[in-house]
Amino acid sequence: MAATVKKEPVAAGGASSSDGADLETQVIELLSTNPNGITNQELMAKTVHMDAAQRGMVVNRLLSTGRIEMKKTGAGNADFLLKLRNMNNAEKIKGASAEETVVYGLIEEAENRGIWIRDVRNRSGLSQTQLNKVLKTLEHRKLVKSIKTLGATKKRVYMLYELEPDASLTGGAFYSEQEFDSQFVDLLNQQCLKFLKARSQLALEKHGSNLSAVRRMSFVPSTEVWQHINDLKISRIELTIKDVERVLDSVVFDGEAEREPGEKHPMYRSRAAAAPPAGLTRVPCLYCPVFSDCKPGHVVSPASCAYFQDWLT
Template sequence: MSADEVSHQIFAIIQGLPSGATNDDLRKSIPDVTPALQVEGLNKLLQQGVIEVLKKGEKLIYRAKDPKKSTLPKEADTEEKVVYGIIEEGGNKGIWIRDIRMISNLNMTQLNKILKNLETKKLIKAVKSVNASKKKVYMLYNLEPDRSITGGAWYQDQDFEAEFVDVLNQQCLRFLQMKRETAESKRDGPLALKQMSCCSVKEVHKFISDLGISKVSLDEDDLETILKTVVYDGNAERILMSNDSYVYRAINSPLAPPGLVQMPCGICPVIKNCSNCGEVTPNLCQYMTEWLD
């Protein structure tokens, strides 16, 4: 076989192994190929930039590169390679320019020039974070920003969509109440009432999807976030099942709801870090303070 034929076979084997192929994997898959021809085929693939080499312990692993992933041109200078590598390490959560500067040890003028060049070549992009509206994070151009950066479905151009969240909150509550009313009409006893009035996130997700009230695609995690706001409002309870999943059930609360959905606590991405379990005042919660401003 020619070197081209060997490289095609090797590439097909590597593509079939998402975690990567070792030299042993290649030898077992193409036993008739000599080690020298195998090395030649691998070098050809590396030169073409379609595979990458990783080291795991004492073994080398060959893995197919993502064709959608940005790649730095060979003619890029050393400083660009350093900055690009730092940004690549930041993944889809990005990295602040201050951190890039500290790691790269470049002066601000030089760093700004490199970042501008990389942005012009569409190798990186700057994304504004909802957690710090005056700061930008940098990430590779083809990456989809993490929800902690964009705020997910609840933000549009960094603005919190309070009305949208409120509508979803009301519709989720309506579905839970409909489920409870149906269960109550059966009159099968308190235990059966509780079981029949419980709703899974999947059921609520289907209900909201069928309504067609959202212009953005919502997944089950999004709807569970909204269901939690219904719980925070005192209109529903969250029940842990034996399989470690949760179901939701409308309740008749004697108290007026606190209206947490009108504030960002209900969908706050840092609520888990809140020392007061959401019962905060603006001067205690930086995230809420920025939202109010």
Template sequence: SAYTELETHILNILNDNPNGLSDDSLSKKLKNVDITSKTEALNKLLEKTRIMVVSQDNGELAYKYIDEEEAQRRRELSPEEYVVYQFIEESGNKGMWINDIKKVTKLAAKTGEIVKKLEKKGFIKSVKTIKAKNKKVWMVMNVEPSQEVTGGMLADDVFDRDLMDLLGQKCVEFIRAQGRCDRKQVSIFIRSLSLSQIDLSDEDLFRILETQVFDGRIEIVDDVVKEGYLQSSSGTVLPNNIYKVSNWYTPRLIFNEIPC
């Protein structure tokens, strides 16, 4: 259906603010709009699934933009499915336990059935969590689970010592070839090799480098930080150390076995 001039204006404002805007922040950008008109427009946009309400880190509610294609997908959901989906969406990369979904939606026994429907329609996925064996959390399909949920490539069920050794060796070889380089440069290089079938998180790569430092193969250059602290994809802040190969380190030589 068509949008009013005010609805279009609100959509443009929210589109320019991808992290969302609180009610106060939005009101400041709608200087000459009275509260009644603003409320009516927001309710219409919520009905059309063109905006969503989310909780910010400070606990304040905010409005976020939804593009037309995504809005069309959401309109295919029943009211109950949409309620469940919104709560799962708000849980972000940590996901939600099925019992927590039951509590917040108050849908009791129907929750499991609705979750399965959302999974079948491709809206959500289940992810095994390291916090409880054989249990899983639910999150939106295109969200990458946090390290806190999966444990990364160093989790027990995916740990691969040979792969860890290989990645460590490649890190050292790259640093040796560069002379000096920071963690960000090493991360870009290692990911470009595509040696792991598991997506390597920033935390995984940081721990691989820390292992090489501990083993004496590389060292941190005077604790110099090239670009301060960088935030990883899961939100963890990690130091962007500059590394060099240890002076005494001799690269491993691999000889071919020649049969007698």
């Protein structure tokens, strides 16, 4: 199999167990100086003092103990890349087969954005049947999990079991069961605006007629609003500052708040409600381009004016 280094029988007088441990240490040190990994060809060139049997034994031993991981360098490519594994994850994968180690490594590399099963199959070189068996084992051991992606219910991606999926996969805090939670967003809008209005009222009470000071003290950094919203505990998960800024921006777009750049985070303040215009200013006659031609009994007249009728009703 492409994911396993071929073991060759060790000739009489081959490496003892202590020699084997020493060779493993040499490979570990070699990989530690090449954090991006080395190919099989590079490994052979840098371990010319080892014969093929020793090299294969060392690599397979390190794979089985989870110290290193193996990745194909590309779809359809017979060569592979060897890298040191994160020691925390190495302990979790200890005792896994070479195939399980390879698949786990690919999923680990994808981090919280996950990797599609088709990409795992192409990069691991495993058949669909083999891959399904490996994934089932890894899921049973709670090493990996599958996540349905937003907008593509039939497409599942795999990631490490302990990771929280990226918001681009699930929709983030504003989605529940992959559906936009409009009621929750409305509640956040109301609470954010309420907080901004309270700050504006406080600024007005403290600074009275000093309009410049009132305006300046009415602005609130997004971090303060974020802390307030999290303190209310109205969200099933802890919102990020970016989540709250998205809500605040929607309040700005609705014309109920304004935003200014801050030193580290944007600042927001509520906007005073605009006074309703006087009735006379809404009379269509004031803006009519043919006002001078409008006379009772004429072609253009108040009696036949559609705009005037709309205004009256």
